[in-house]
Amino acid sequence: MNDVLFNIGYGHFLVLAALLFLIGMAGVMIRRNALIILMSVELMLNAANMTLITFSRMWGGMGALSAHTFALIVIGVAAAEASVGLAIVVAVFRGRRNVDVDRLTTLRH
Amino acid sequence: MIATLAFLFAQPVTATVIKHAPHLDTIESTGKGMALFFWVFAAVSVGGALFVVTRRNLIAAVMGMVGSFIGIAAVYMMLYASFLAVVQMLVYAGAIMVLFVFVIMILNRPEDEPVAPSGRVGQGLGALAILYLVGRLAMLLIHVHVPAAAVTAPAMLTYPGAADPVAWGGVKSVGMDLFGAGLFPFEAISILLLVAVVGAIAIARPLHEDAVPKDPNNPNDPAVEGHSV
Incomplete structure (x- = not known):
């Protein structure tokens, strides 16, 4: 028990990333508000980034810094996704006066 | 004040302690202080994430998200990804948070229900999936034999000039x-x-702004200034 508490290894970081990913996935599944769903997607992207960086640290050398580049690209994609997603939320709200994804059933048949 | 600033700027910039003691990389990764910081920031990030998922108030959810991102940035710093930690703070805790807050201000509506009351089947399936994943994670933590590489401290960095781990990330x-x-x-x-x-x-x-041809020289044009929203 003391080993787990005081010796912080790579497994700790990986489990933390997995927990964050799980929480984000739970948010996507149980919440109805589109904004909360977008935030949960951001959390999941962050968890994936943390896994990448942990493995990069595990590998060590200079070549492993490509994972940092990868994480930077992921951050850029997440920013683009957030801006477009929030624009879609605003557009949907303008038409329907709510952002409840359970009520967006126009394309369902 | 000026004396304090002068004192701060007079400090040497180089991290001489780390440069002369490369074995510190292992020590600072295994020591009690490192463990304490890890647990604190892990709790901050997980707690913030739980805040995002459970809060009904959208502003509270965004603040939880910011706390979670700050904790994640600190964890990046523990993994020697110092540049990524700063980028995380700037982009997520700064820009994306502002974007979310702006949209929440535009919408300005309280949420009706935090959890969907309809769709029992989907809810059950989602709960089952989450329980399965949490169970697998718990099994991983309890039953699976953890290799020594996972519990031992992060190894020393092996590259030319590895004596300064700060320079790595x-x-x-x-x-x-x-x-x-x-x-x-x-x-x-x-x-x-x-x-x-x-x-x-x-x-x-x-x-509907597309339908109305705009005339910027006409002050009475309703499409020019905010009347069309």
């Missing part, structure tokens, strides 16, 4: 990789961001 080394091997993705991400900006403006603009 710093601006210079990440920049060398970003503008070397990652040059094409870097340029592609700039085009993607440009497309996202234009797309966001195109999506969020009121639709």
Whole structure:
């Protein structure tokens, strides 16, 4: 028990990333508000980034810094996704006066 | 005040302690202080994430998200990804948080229900999936024999000049990789961001403005100034 508490290894970081990913996935599944769903997607992207960086640290050398580049690209994609997603939320709200994804059933048949 | 500033700027910039003691890399990764910081920031990030998922108030959810991102940035710092930690703070805890807060202010509506009351089947399936994943994670933690590499401390960095672990994930080394091997993705991400900006403006603009021809010289034109929203 003391080993787990005081010796912080790579497994700790990986489990933390997995927990964050799980929480984000739970948010996507149980919440109805589109904004909360977008935030949960951001959390999941962050968890994936943390896994990448942990493995990069595990590998060590200079070549492993490509994972940092990868994480930077992921951050850029997440920013683009957030801006477009929030624009879609605003557009949907303008038409329907709510952002409840359970009520967006126009394309369902 | 000025004396304090002068004192701060008079401090040597180089991290001499780390340079002269490369074994500190192992010690600072296994010591009690490192463990304490890890648990504190892990609790902050997980607690913030739980806040996002459970709060009914949207502003509270965004603040939880910011706390979670700050905790994640601190964890990045523990993994010697110092540049990424700063980028995380700037982009997520700064820009994206402001974006979310702006949209929440535009919407300005309290949420009806935090958890969907309809769709019992989907809810049950989701709960089952989450329980399965949590169970697998718990089994991983309890039953699976953890290899020694996972519980031992992060190994020493092995590359020329490894005596300074701060330089490993710093601006210079990440920049060398970003503008070397990652040059094409870097340029592609700039085009993607440009497309996202234009797309966001195109999506969020009121639709019926397209139908009305705008005359910027006419002050009575309803399409020019905010009347059309």
